[in-house]
Amino acid sequence: MKKYKLMLSLFCLLLFCKVQAQKEQVITRGDYTLVFLDNSNLIAEELGQKLINTFFEVYPKMVADYNPSAKKRVTLSIDINYPRxxxxxxxxxxxxxxWMQKHPEDTDLVTHELVHIVQDFKALGPEWLIEGLADCGRFEYGLNNAAAAWSLPSVHPLQSYKIGYRVAARFLLWLNKYQESTTIFQLNTALKYDTYSEQTWKEITGKSLDELWALYLKNNDID
Incomplete structure (x- = not known):
């Protein structure tokens, strides 16, 4: 009996430790709920709170701007076993x-990922475009980009829009400013409803993708 009680006590202790290590929080503010999980001991409470605040600050704006039917409940997990x-x-x-421990100012990586949640695309489009649009969102809605030393790169003739991410984001923001002000919104919509094709660029701007990139390299100012 004593052995059984000891084993039961040890099991309860392990279960308690696991629950404690997971650090689950369920936070609801208005129409939005965030489930925040952390199975590590690497993230300070203050940093966790910044990630939580980032969600509630930027996500409702994204939903209103790009997809009112997007999920209102999101789970954010900090995982010691995830190597990327x-x-x-x-x-x-x-x-x-x-990564989060080594880059505590990079809280707007959550902003980038939240764009993907809002996008809710019906089919996969070009990866470079999907990631470029997500970095457009980080550029537009980000709260801590400067502190994280995150910015759009200077343009170089050897670049290609196919690099994606910040390189593509700068290109897309240029299109919004100098070609058609709804380019980013229309691309998101086309990808969401699986109507995107190479022809989409001409439908939006009157020019092909490669024609637009050539123009961009000649006049790339977005400031």
Missing amino acids: VAISGNGKILIGAV
Whole structure:
């Protein structure tokens, strides 16, 4: 009996430790709910709160601007076992605890991933475009980009829009400013409803993608 009680006590202790390590919080503000999970001991409480605040600050704006039917409940997990930076899908975001510990100012990586949640595309489009649009969102809605030393790169003739991410984002923002002010919105819509094709660029701007890139290299100012 004593052995059984000891084993039961040990099991309860392990279960308690696991629950404690997970650090689950369910936070609701207005129409939005964030489930915040952390199975590491690497993230300070203050940093966790910044990630939570980022969600509630930027996500409702994205939803209103791009997809009012987007999920209102999102799960954000800090995972000690995830070796990369971050990944998202189906209302869930996974962030590598080691990356977050080493880059505590990079809280707007959550902003980038939240764009993917809002996009909710019906089919996969070009990866460079999807990631470029997400970095457009980070540029537009980000709260801590400057502190994280995150910015759009200078343009170089050897670049290609196919690099994606910040390179593509700068190009897309240029299109919005100098070609058609609804370019980013229309591209998001086309990808969401699986109507995107190479012809989409001409439908939006009257020019092909490669024609637009050639123009961009000649006049790339977006300030």
